[in-house]
Amino acid sequence: MTAPAVEFIAASCAFPPRKPGDPEYVAVRDVSLTIAEGEFMAVVGPTGCGKSTLLNAVAGIRPPSSGEVRVRGQKVTDIQSACGYLFQSDTLLPWLTARENVRLGLTYRGVSRKEADPQVDDWLHRVGLDGAGDRYPYQLSGGMKKRVSLAQTLLLDPQIILMDEPFSALDVQTRHMMENQLLDIWAANRKTVLFVTHDLEEAISLADRVVVLSAGPGSHPVRTFDINIPRPRDVTEIVHTPDYIGLHAQIWATLKEQVLMNYQRAN
Amino acid sequence: MAIQAQRHSPAFFWAVRLLLLTVLLAAWQWGAQSGLIASYLFGEPLKVGRNFFAWFASGKIYYHLMITLFETAAALVLGSLFGFVAGLCLALNNFLERVLDPFLKALNAMPRVVLAPIFAVWFGLGPGSKIALGITLVFFVVFFNVLQGVREVSQTAIDSSRMLGADRRHLIRHVYVPSATSWVFSSLHSAVGMAFVGAVIGEYLGSAAGVGYLILQAESVFDIDTVIAGIALLTIFALLLDYGVTLAERRLLRWHPNFSRQ
Numbered sequence: 001m002t003a004p005a006v007e008f009i010a011a012s013c014a015f016p017p018r019k020p021g022d023p024e025y026v027a028v029r030d031v032s033l034t035i036a037e038g039e040f041m042a043v044v045g046p047t048g049c050g051k052s053t054l055l056n057a058v059a060g061i062r063p064p065s066s067g068e069v070r071v072r073g074q075k076v077t078d079i080q081s082a083c084g085y086l087f088q089s090d091t092l093l094p095w096l097t098a099r100e101n102v103r104l105g106l107t108y109r110g111v112s113r114k115e116a117d118p119q120v121d122d123w124l125h126r127v128g129l130d131g132a133g134d135r136y137p138y139q140l141s142g143g144m145k146k147r148v149s150l151a152q153t154l155l156l157d158p159q160i161i162l163m164d165e166p167f168s169a170l171d172v173q174t175r176h177m178m179e180n181q182l183l184d185i186w187a188a189n190r191k192t193v194l195f196v197t198h199d200l201e202e203a204i205s206l207a208d209r210v211v212v213l214s215a216g217p218g219s220h221p222v223r224t225f226d227i228n229i230p231r232p233r234d235v236t237e238i239v240h241t242p243d244y245i246g247l248h249a250q251i252w253a254t255l256k257e258q259v260l261m262n263y264q265r266a267n
Numbered sequence: 268m269a270i271q272a273q274r275h276s277p278a279f280f281w282a283v284r285l286l287l288l289t290v291l292l293a294a295w296q297w298g299a300q301s302g303l304i305a306s307y308l309f310g311e312p313l314k315v316g317r318n319f320f321a322w323f324a325s326g327k328i329y330y331h332l333m334i335t336l337f338e339t340a341a342a343l344v345l346g347s348l349f350g351f352v353a354g355l356c357l358a359l360n361n362f363l364e365r366v367l368d369p370f371l372k373a374l375n376a377m378p379r380v381v382l383a384p385i386f387a388v389w390f391g392l393g394p395g396s397k398i399a400l401g402i403t404l405v406f407f408v409v410f411f412n413v414l415q416g417v418r419e420v421s422q423t424a425i426d427s428s429r430m431l432g433a434d435r436r437h438l439i440r441h442v443y444v445p446s447a448t449s450w451v452f453s454s455l456h457s458a459v460g461m462a463f464v465g466a467v468i469g470e471y472l473g474s475a476a477g478v479g480y481l482i483l484q485a486e487s488v489f490d491i492d493t494v495i496a497g498i499a500l501l502t503i504f505a506l507l508l509d510y511g512v513t514l515a516e517r518r519l520l521r522w523h524p525n526f527s528r529q
Contacts, residue, residue, distance in 0.1 A: 061426050079429050091427035095445040095522040105431040107441070136522040156431065 003073030005160055005192035006035040006058055011067035013053045027053040029218035030067070033211065038190040042203035044255060045213030046262035051196040052088070055162045058194060059085050071160065084158030086166040090145055092137045098148045099124065099133035105156040123151035126185065143174040147181075154185065163195045167202070179206060179235045187232060200255060204247055205235040212254045215262035223254050307491065314492040319499060328481075328500070335478040336504060338394045338466035342401020343458060343508075350406045351451060354413025355443065364414075375411075379403045380464075383472045392473050401465025405458045409451055416450030417443050449523060452516045459508045463501060 008031045015025045027050035035041045043051050056062040057069045060079045069076045071083065092101045100107075102123055106116040124133050127147040137145055146166060153161065167175040183206065186193060197203050203210045210225045229243050238244050292312045298304035299311040322328035357364045383400050390396040420442055428442055470479025478497050485493035520526040 056426075059426075059430060061429070081432060083430065085427065085430040087423050087427055089421075089423050091424050093424065093428075093442065093445070095449070096441075097522075104428070104441070108428070108432040108434075108437050138522070138524045152431065 002037065003070065004034045005037045005039070005072060006033075006194060007070040007073075008033040008054070008057075008064075009068050009070065011057060011064040011069050013050065013057055013062065014065040026218045027216060028057075028213075029220055031220050033221055035192060035194060037192055040186065040193045040195065040206060040208045042195045042197060042207035042210045043213060044197060044200055044203045044210060044251075045219060046215050046255075046259045047198055049213045049216040049219040049258070049262065051198075051213060052164050055085065055164050055194065055196055058160070059083050059162055080160075082159045084153035084156060084161045086149055086153050086161070086163045088165045088168060090137070090142075090149075092145055092148055092152075094137050097134050097136055098129060098140065098144075101137070101148050102133075102151045102155060104152060119155060123155045127151045127181065143170050143178065146170065146178060150178075150182070150185075158191065160192045160194065163193065165197050165199075168197070168199070175202075176236050182206070183231075183233060183235070200248065200252060201239060202235075204229075204244060204251065205233060205238045210251060212251065212258065215258045215265060222258065225251050307489070310491040310495045315495045315499065318493050318496040322496070322500075328478075331476055331478050331481050332500070332504070334394060334476045335466050335470065335501075338397040338401060338469070338477065339459075339462045339508070341394070341398045342405055342465050343455075343462040345398065346402040346405025346462065347409045347451070347455065347458060349402065350409030351413050351447070353406070354410045355417065355439070355447065358414050358417035358447075359439070359443070371407075371410075375407045380468055383469055386469070387473045392475060397466045397469030397474070397477070400469045401462045404461040404465045408454045408458045408461060412450040412454040413447040416447030419450070420446045449520055452512070452520060455512045455516075456509055459505060459512060463505050463508075467501060 011031045012029045013027045015027060017024050031054065043054060045051055053062070057064050058071065058076065058080065060076045060083075063069065063076050063078075071080050092098075093104070096104065099117075099120055103113070103116050103120045106119070121133070124130060127150055129144060129147055129151070132140065132144060137148075140148065146169075149166070167178050170178065179202065193207075195203070195206060200210075204227055207227055210227060212222045212225075213219045214222050225247065227247060229238060229241065229247075295304070295309075296312045299306040299309065357367060379400070382403060383396070386396040386399045390399055424442060425438060428438055433441065466477065467479035467482075470477035471483050474480045478501055482494050482497040485491075485497065517526050
């Protein structure tokens, strides 16, 4: 039997205190979670519950302070080159054109421009940016920038794709378009996806499974739900199906408790 | 205001500027001739102009101008280069930065013009001492901007690049240096002025050639018109050098919304 794509084994992530003497801040505590190869897993939870911390732990940007995270059976201690990471904020380098940004991962690998460009152009085409390759980021809209980031990440063909609320800054129409595009690309070769969001609709429409995290600090998975909605899906239409409505009510009941708890703690 | 100004063409603004300059010069000339302004203290535009063109007609100025421009350019290039390298080294090495921070602040706070006599002793009365003075002035402007430029890079941008496979060398080349470069260009405009200050003050305090030397000579015989002609000459070349920086900026910062021309 092969190892799961990602495994959290009693993983906790603590941050050192701001002032000496204060207790350390534990963002997530005792997380045990398994994501199978080829699975699309969404993580939802109230704001500030350490969703991004989980992704950083898998990526190796900040490995857990206790317990462990394993990627394909290997303990994570450093940056995971098998993972692609799509961040919430804009991470394109402003001094590179869209094409150069998409090519960046290959540039870091020492691939020459000539060798890289067929792939780069193919990805620009796949995300619908054929004519925009020579534009600089400031000349692109928010949605176009996200598509450049998506192409930049997926071009390297990562085995595991980590996504941190990648579409949260986009307007609803653009977001639905991007979500459908993501599903199309994902359906083509079914990579493992760990998708973090605070938007339950987005989580249900995209994922195979949805995990609800508890309110922070020290948050942990409360419950996992299987999303048995057949694929291919269209995120704009799926919301009207009875399956979706039933799941939404069910998951929201769990999520609501955590959101309320988070709200009370904050006040 | 800004929206209204858009209606007029650039040529219109140049015409207005030229008119303003002419009026100011005419008023000055008239004041000097009528005795309203003491011309032995404030000079006279026509005489300034005559001296100015006499310099070029006789060819006397070229030698001095070349010396001053050479000192300025050398100070600008070397000061920027040292500032860039030092800024990058310190920005990428936390330990070094923390240790050296108070020393750098002290050096920067020190009025560096007072170093001119020491440099004259160390490097002689030739261009060397002026270049050294210019370097101390330019260095810190560039240095602090590089430091800021590297700090300005967001942690997410670095994490993102590392996820794409960047090692430290890649980060320096593709992330830190380009970010620092944009900051350096904003500082180069003031650095051009600083380099001129270094050259001219240096010449002023002890030299045998250069525009600063000409100004000093004229001042010692109370020839205000020549002093002003020298100042005008330096201003013109400072503007030209500044324009050169602007051209380089437009080329190198094409990606920046402020510098691109569409």
